[in-house]
Amino acid sequence: MNFDFTKFQSIWDTNKEKEDILRDKSQLLVDLKGEPGKNCGGFCRFCYFRKLDSNNITPFGCKNCTYQVGCDYCTYSVREINGDFLPLPLVVQQVQSALFFQQYKKVNITGGGDVSFYPDLIPLCEYIGNIGLKIHLGYTSGKGFKDLDTAKALVDAGVDEVTFSVFSTDPDMRREWLNDRNARISLKCLEYFCENCEVHCAVIVIPGVNDGEVLNRTLSDLVDWGAKGVILMRFANTTEQGLILKNAPIIEGITPHSVEEFKNIVKEVHESFGDKIRITGTPLYDPLTKAPFAITYHKDILERLRNKIEAEATIVTGKIAYDFLREIFQDTPVNVVKVNKDISDLITAEDLKTVDLKKLKDTVFLPPLALVHDRVAEKILNRDGRDRMIIRGVDKLTLDGEVSGTLTEEEVLEFEKRAFTELIEKINFFGKR
Structure with a gap:
């Protein structure tokens, strides 16, 4: 793979801007x-x-x-x-x-x-x-x-x-x-x-x-x-x-x-x-800002995000985020797989063992806060002999009520747009074209 470090700089800048919303x-x-x-x-x-x-x-x-x-x-x-x-x-x-x-x-x-x-x-x-x-x-x-x-x-x-x-x-x-x-x-x-x-x-x-x-x-x-x-x-x-x-x-x-x-x-x-x-x-929800995943209420934003996706990958997530993410990545080269755990950040190695490996593409994104060691995740998700790239995604794709309750609808939307832009740039960088 030829690494384009200008894309890494773009991801870094997006993350800084996203965190500025909360700073x-x-x-x-x-x-x-x-x-x-x-x-x-x-x-x-x-x-x-x-x-x-x-x-x-x-x-x-x-x-x-x-x-x-x-x-x-x-x-x-x-x-x-x-x-x-x-x-x-x-x-x-x-x-x-x-x-x-x-x-x-x-x-x-x-x-x-x-x-x-x-x-x-x-x-x-x-x-x-x-x-x-x-x-x-x-x-x-x-x-x-x-x-x-x-x-x-x-x-x-x-x-x-x-x-x-x-x-x-x-x-x-x-x-x-x-x-x-x-x-x-x-x-x-x-x-x-x-x-x-x-x-x-x-x-x-x-x-x-x-x-x-x-x-x-x-x-x-x-x-x-x-x-x-x-x-x-x-x-x-x-x-x-x-x-x-x-x-x-x-x-x-x-x-x-x-x-x-x-x-x-x-x-x-x-x-x-x-x-x-x-x-x-x-774990949900905020009636004023529509968080988590407020962007699912805005089809124009979803369309612009989808049009940026240039590579295929799989996202592993929990049950609550699953329906939201599946809607966001609908009709794109990205598929979403869920495990039997409500909260994505509480996914463990035991949860990954239940994933149907046939559903996984060559690049797999895990929740960054998932409680599993990187090498253990790689071993579990490649136990069928494949050589998939296992990567952690973006720390926060959305905000739950503990944070969104202090923000406006516009601030939550801006945070999510920057978060998904960052994730899509990672997908395009590491995913298979």
């Missing part, structure tokens, strides 16, 4: 570490990491691995095995080091545990606030807040944005399902944050538990309190839905909503509350 929303991410179940006041009943056997760890393999299967990311990080919270001096050093190289307006404090349980959270926020930066508390359930004065102190220190895991505004339900011993206090803190900060809430939706009228009451409360947005998150309970850590089912006897059922819930909630609060869903 204005970027914040300095400060990781406090900590682990689910240990640094969060105890597991929520629906936690993805509950029932995990940390004594029996086998690395998945991923794009970050080098010569052998297993790196820190695919061995420990995917399981949130981070160790205890970092001491305050190390976190402060983390902030200082980052600010030495780049300027930020806001610091996003997050971790594997619940940040509300970080023992030095108020001193940390006071330090950050004193150097002139605003603060985003990333994804807390509020279970660790001891009283309303804690929330007031955090706001006074500079917290002006909070991502809050709600589940329900019914304190008894939170006590049962979130293991929230101080449910009324955490809800009071949430209400105070809503009055004084930009608050984005998350609700994991479990059939027969906090959907239906319970969900409506929760959203009505959040609207009254002044929350900015809510993302509904589909509960997963099987390996196919995303429980890849050999801990399924999380809750016996619960059958999660199907993808279509969940999408309809998001639609109905948006129709009821969308004029008062921003509603999105994950």
